[in-house]
Amino acid sequence: MPVTQFTTPEKYTYLNGFGSFHESEAVAGALPIGANSPQKPPLGLYAEKLSGTAFTAPRHENLQTWLYRILPAAAHSRFVPLEGKTSYGLAADTKLNQVPNQLRWNPFDIDQAADWLSGMQIVGGAGDPTMKQGIAISIFAAGRNMAENTAFYSSDGDVLVVLQHGVLDVQTELGNLLVRPKEIAVIPRGIRYRVTLPEGPVRGYMLELMQGHFTLPELGPIGSNCLANPRDFQVPTAAFNNEANDESEWTLVTKFNGSLYVAKQNHTPFDVVAWHGRYYPFKYDLGRFSVIGSISFDHPDPSIYTVLTAPSGQPGIAVADFVIFPPRWLVQEDTFRPPWYHRNTMSEFMGLVCGEYDAKAGGGFRPAGASLHNVMSAHGPDAETFEKASNADLRPQKVGEGSMAFMFESCLMIGVTDWGLQHCRKVQEEYNKESWSGLVPHFKGIAPSGSSDRELRL
Numbered sequence: 072m073p074v075t076q077f078t079t080p081e082k083y084t085y086l087n088g089f090g091s092f093h094e095s096e097a098v099a100g101a102l103p104i105g106a107n108s109p110q111k112p113p114l115g116l117y118a119e120k121l122s123g124t125a126f127t128a129p130r131h132e133n134l135q136t137w138l139y140r141i142l143p144a145a146a147h148s149r150f151v152p153l154e155g156k157t158s159y160g161l162a163a164d165t166k167l168n169q170v171p172n173q174l175r176w177n178p179f180d181i182d183q184a185a186d187w188l189s190g191m192q193i194v195g196g197a198g199d200p201t202m203k204q205g206i207a208i209s210i211f212a213a214g215r216n217m218a219e220n221t222a223f224y225s226s227d228g229d230v231l232v233v234l235q236h237g238v239l240d241v242q243t244e245l246g247n248l249l250v251r252p253k254e255i256a257v258i259p260r261g262i263r264y265r266v267t268l269p270e271g272p273v274r275g276y277m278l279e280l281m282q283g284h285f286t287l288p289e290l291g292p293i294g295s296n297c298l299a300n301p302r303d304f305q306v307p308t309a310a311f312n313n314e315a316n317d318e319s320e321w322t323l324v325t326k327f328n329g330s331l332y333v334a335k336q337n338h339t340p341f342d343v344v345a346w347h348g349r350y351y352p353f354k355y356d357l358g359r360f361s362v363i364g365s366i367s368f369d370h371p372d373p374s375i376y377t378v379l380t381a382p383s384g385q386p387g388i389a390v391a392d393f394v395i396f397p398p399r400w401l402v403q404e405d406t407f408r409p410p411w412y413h414r415n416t417m418s419e420f421m422g423l424v425c426g427e428y429d430a431k432a433g434g435g436f437r438p439a440g441a442s443l444h445n446v447m448s449a450h451g452p453d454a455e456t457f458e459k460a461s462n463a464d465l466r467p468q469k470v471g472e473g474s475m476a477f478m479f480e481s482c483l484m485i486g487v488t489d490w491g492l493q494h495c496r497k498v499q500e501e502y503n504k505e506s507w508s509g510l511v512p513h514f515k516g517i518a519p520s521g522s523s524d525r526e527l528r529l
């Protein structure tokens with residue numbers, strides 16, 4: 072029977088709240104009451120459970136969603152290897168080059184002929200999807216919609232999308248997300264989606280997380296608010312292709328251990344009329360991040376700018392932190408305000424959405440470019456920034472206006488692919504020289520001996 076009596080909800084309507092239990096129905100009465108799997112779910116829908124964690128994961132970590140759909144996700148043909156582009160992302164046997172050098176890339180190009188699937192290039196990563204371990208860092212750049220009637224899901228991990236240019240319309244099984252400039256989106260493992268480009272070409276960065284899920288960082292002594300507030304994360308509402316007798320031909324692509332496979336089905340995968348649970352895609356506007364900083368002296372660790380974190384299981388150690396450097400006031404007295412010179416057991420991959428990163432004003436770190444300071448790779452302000460900051464008049468200063476830099480920080484040693492190191496042809500060969508060869512000693516010799524008591528600060 073046709074379902075024409077139903078009204079379709081506004082295309083983009085959202086539920087607010089990170090980690091919340093949400094429920095949504097595109098058609099009133101589609102959600103069963105007081106049960107997940109009644110003998111006959113309402114409206115003749117099929118009930119299907121999507122598990123993002125083991126059944127037995129602790130309650131606060133348990134992520135699953137019940138879907139009420141026109142046909143189960145299983146109703147498709149056998150997967151066969153995709154022709155043409157056969158892989159992307161990280162596989163168990165991906166060749167990675169672990170190099171101790173500081174690396175910086177010029178802006179990555181937009182390929183007008185590419186779509187979401189063909190326009191993806193992995194820059195680096197660590198781990199193995201078959202062991203459900205690690206991360207992969209990619210660049211996406213596309214000028215075309217994904218092919219009509221084509222949907223994709225990753226079997227390998229959750230993906231965090233940092234949009235650098237353009238707008239993404241992401242149709243997902245759970246509803247629609249419009250991702251605009253300076254917004255990010257997370258699409259969990261297994262969720263089927265299709266990306267179209269309502270405003271032309273797009274480009275950005277992707278972090279695929281093969282273990283666990285992104286969560287909000289602890290706030291410790293900061294208290295119960297600030298940084299990314301949970302209510303600012305937006306989750307789509309149920310929306311489905313409104314045809315009961317749909318027999319359209321669909322192509323379903325999945326990435327499984329980095330290889331692409333394709334299957335066919337003769338009905339839309341976007342047929343979820345209602346859902347409830349905690350396993351869903353979401354987006355977040357980086358402009359809503361409430362920045363914390365020092366109001367006395369010294370430069371705090373950049374962990375105060377963490378939007379989302381993917382815990383390793385060891386307390387305080389992240390497989391991946393997503394950290395941003397939004398516009399903010401610097402007011403510290405008697406302080407070298409840019410980041411300190413630094414070596415880190417964590418790896419730091421940085422990108423720039425727009426503007427200028429206040430710590431690297433030298434011009435080499437540009438929007439759509441990137442840098443990687445791997446395990447213990449020494450880095451810090453370039454000579455020009457050092458001279459400026461050491462002699463600056465320390466009035467309150469707004470930095471990063473019109474700018475959004477970010478960092479994927481990981482406890483893993485990031486290997487770089489051959490594409491990232493060579494084939495992309497974006498690596499700046501002179502990065503070290505341009506940044507740090509101009510640094511000169513300022514040492515003034517041995518200070519006269521005096522009292523061993525330190526001066527009081529105030």
Ligand SMILES: O=C(O)Cc1cc(O)ccc1O
Nearest residue numbers: 372373410411413419430450
């Ligand atoms: O390397 C970088 O620019 C990132 C960074 C920023 C900061 O404020 C402190 C430490 C750090 O590694």
Ligand SMILES: [Fe+2]
Nearest residue numbers: 413419444450
């Ligand atoms: Fe750093």
